[in-house]
Amino acid sequence: MWIQIPVAVLLVVGGLFSLIGAIGMVRFPDFYMRLHAPTKATTLGVGGIVFASFIFGFGNGDFAARELMIMAFLFVTAPVSANLIAKAGLHLRVQAKAEPPEELPHH
Template sequence: MNQVEALPLWVEVITAALLLLGSLFALLGAIGLVRLKDFFQRMHPPALASTLGAWCIALASILYFSWLKHAPLLHAWLIPILLSITVPVTTLLLARAALFRKRMAGDEVPAEVSSRPPQG
């Protein structure tokens, strides 16, 4: 039989705290998604909260499994790094698409920002 060694209390406490913190961030993002009124307000909380929650969960996983294997577990870093890269890009694309649709529908939206210098 394979013996499972006991983890030190401090590893268990930090892992549990990171898991709870990550879950709390995910819950706050979900509440923000439900409670806020329009699309533009709803984009921000889930993007930030899910990214922070993923970082906490990944850190807990890295700590726990690195301690079990007695070696650094670095491939778990890929998940939060990829999320940190893709979530802002996706959020920006969704916001621009929604703004474009509102402009085409004739709704009142902020004016376009021109990249050209003013003529004069």
């Protein structure tokens, strides 16, 4: 029982983050906002699900480093790929629909 509760909580939280990332990808109006939603929310979502798998395996006596390797790979590659996709969008001059921020007054 002490393993099932944290695993269930991590699965639900991970699923919610993944769902929020997917909804954001569909609902956001432009390329850069759509890039932000899945890279942030889905990383946390998949991370929560993989961590739940790690806890479940550890609780059943199956300590395997594969979940830790998946999480490390995910947390290293997601920001790098998002950065490269954003740079490609800037290089191709993809227009953003969001208004640029106002200039801050100089004090």
